[in-house]
Amino acid sequence: MNRYCKTMELRNHPELIEAYKMAHAQGAAWPEITQGMKEVGIIDMEIYLLGTRLFMIMDTVAVFDHDKAMAELALKPRQSEWEAHMSQFQDSNEASTASQKWQLMERIYKMDQ
DSSP: OEEEEEEEEBOSOHHHHHHHHHHTSTTTSOHHHHHHHHHTTEEEEEEEEETTEEEEEEEEOTTOOHHHHHHHHHTSTTHHHHHHHHTTTBSSOTTOOHHHHSEEOOOOOOOOO
16 A cells, blocks of 8 residues: 645635535535546545645545556546536636646654564
């Protein structure tokens, strides 16, 4: 299994932030989006919020090719519609893909196990 951490900024607007949280509440994400992520090798995903900063943690299959998977994900049913819908909350261009909005973070420390 691989783990990827990503970050993105939301618009600094309390009502939009609450709406973004509701769009990601248990059972609220569109099923096609979740299914598409599973199909490209994303096993699990979590998103955390601090102020306007989002942090995403993705657990993937061991042979996961990030760039290839993101390109494949962009072609999945309703993915572009979901990205356009989410762009109202995000501090990014409406036409941006998920891989353009979510920036990979560099891990600089891992505690010994």
